[in-house]
Amino acid sequence: MIADVAFDVPVPHPFSYRVPPGWVLAPGQRVLAPLRGAKRVGLVLALRDGGGADLKPLLQIVDASPVLSAAQLELVRWIARESLSSVGSTCAALLPPPLPDAVRRGWRGERPPRTAGGRDPRQDPRMASGRWGGRGAARLELLIGAGREERLLETIGTAGADALVLTHDVETAARWAARLGALGGVVRLDSGAREGERARGWAALARGAARLAVGTRSALLAPLPSPAIVAVVDEHDAAHKPPGAPRIHSRDVVLERAARDGCRAIFTTATPSVEMWWRAESGRVALVAGPSGPWPTVTIADTRGILRREAATPALVRAIRETLAAGQRALLVLSRFASSLACDECGAVVRCERCAIALSWSRARGTLDCRVCGGSAPAAETCRQCHGRRLSPFGWGAERVEHEVRRRFPQARVARYDPEATRGARGTAQRTAADVAEIVIGTRGALRLFGPAALGLAAFVSPDQLLRLPDFRATERAFALMWAAAERVRPDGRLIVQSQTPAHYAFAALTEQSLPLFYKHELKFRAELGYPPFRRLAIVTVRAAKGGDTPRVAEAVAAALRGSARLTVYPPAPDRRDRLRRVVVKGDGELPSLLATALEGLPASPSRSRGIIDVEVDPVEWPF
Ligand SMILES: [Zn+2]
Ligand SMILES: [Zn+2]
Secondary structure, eight states: EHHHEOSHHHHHSOOOEEOOTTTOOOOOOOEEEETTEEEEEEEEEEOOOOOTTTTOOOOOSSSSSSSHHHHHHHHHHHHHHHHOOOOHHHHHHHOOOHHHHHHOOBBOTSSOOOTTOOOOOOOOOSSHHHHHTTTOEEEEEEEEEEHHHHHHHHHHHHHHEEEEOOSSSSHHHHHHHHHHHTTEEEEOOOOTHHHHHHHHHHHHHTTSSSSSSSGGGTTTTOOSSSSSSSEEEEOGGGGGSSSSSOOOOHHHHHHHHHHOOOOOEEEOOSSOOHHHHHHHHHHEEEEEOOOOOOEEEEEEEETTTTTTTTTOHHHHHHHHHHHHHOOOEEEEEEOOOOOSSSSSOOBOOOBBBBTBBBBBTTTTTTEEEEETOOOOOEEESSTTTTTOSEOOOOOOHHHHHHHHHHHHHHOOOEEEETTTTTHHHHHHHHHHHHOOOOOEOGGGGGGGGGOOOOOEEEEESHHHHTTTTSSTTHHHHHHHHHHHHHTTTTEEEEEEEEEEETTTTHHHHHHHTTTHHHHHHHHHHHHHHTOTTSSSEEEEEEEEGGGGGHHHHHHOOOOOOOOTTTTTEEOOOOOSSSSSSSEEHHHOOHHHHHHHHHHSSSSOTTTTGOOOEEEEEEESSSOO
């Protein structure tokens, strides 16, 4: 017998080994095998007849039984194709690490291990393709509005089905593990659990000994029998697509899993991704709105011409004073500096005429560059809208806002909560201070300090910085953040947004607590400019082994991509430090396979000495 084994290496094809005589082995089982002079754990993809006399033998069986069924392996292949990752890297990211013990000791192939019940695990009906792979009518639901997470919990409780809850971070996974724990035994498959615990939890799900699971994206393939509930909490969060292979959003995998195995997929979010809203609007996902819930009074404070002198408008100062007097807490949210230019007088942003996203300003080169089409222009002198002569990358930093707040409210307990302030040795003290401060000044991460309706006041000092990020998702993300802040304010509290563009539709939708209003405008913009969900995007990053060769290699890559008539290929553009080139590509639903075909024959990533050609499909955060 010959086994085809995939390893966690960026090589698209599997490696072949001889199976020692007498071994009982199945696809989906992990083995130890020699690879480039080292012993590596790999996953058996297929077994075929043949002597394989010229092949190296496998060394050890790692898993007592397959960790992936045939149907799951098919899903893995789909994920690898969609994300242009290797099957081996995909498996490594989406499986719990094998028990260290099992790797050291190995299973003797000739004596298949037995489960507690004495059955051969390979005969387990729940692992047979007929069960996990059984196709049913998929139910897809999008839960929005107040109490969405409580409604999900209730659904899981009453459905009596097996359930998997996927979260974007370990903190949220822990919260869900506690909630589901009330319904019965729950296994944790995220890195918040010890490694052995994850491997044992996975096995318990496979044999039906556990019925509820929580995890981050590494739990996407958790073996639950159909019909199960697979839920994605905070569907819109970019953290559902972490860096590292396979670069794909958990939402997309769950949608595919539901289509294949008929599981009931439930997505919860306050502000769906534009792609998800569009699916709901076109009837492919059922929108379950729930009540709209209490909402604070929203004030949009116009800062045109005044923000340069003071970080806080009179409206904000008054609101802080009233909040402190009422014994409530205030949060002032700051944003990272935008690398774009805007007019101080009228707030207009310098945008690319073709792509409509903010142009990225390079102080060093004195140029404005488009991060989509690669177009470049000398920095403008005057505002195109009002002919004002002050264009700047202006914004407020945490330190300056803290100084101003302390000066105005010397009696108040003020604490900063941003990556800079909470780092290092001082960080712990800073976090403790923020827990009890009356006024917290922080970045988006500070929202986690506050539960629903915990704040008397939330304020965005200059969210224009967010709207001006050179990313077509800038508005979607800014809107999601402001909405999340509003949910943390008491119904009798206030949300204040200071802006140079107070008439922006994102602010109108926030004020009216209206998701449809926001998505109507956002979808129109996306449709007109050919952004997702209407077209798919990819970023191809090129860096040659010798820096000087990068422009030439990037041109070769772009030329290869242009060979496909169904791809829109923009000229290669340098990053800010001019160390690599990025080629932005637009295409239809078949984008991954079109990219794979077009790039075939070009040197792939594995050999770093030969440089890097890296493809990210459906990027969620634009590299600046
Ligand atoms: Zn202007
Ligand atoms: Zn452009």
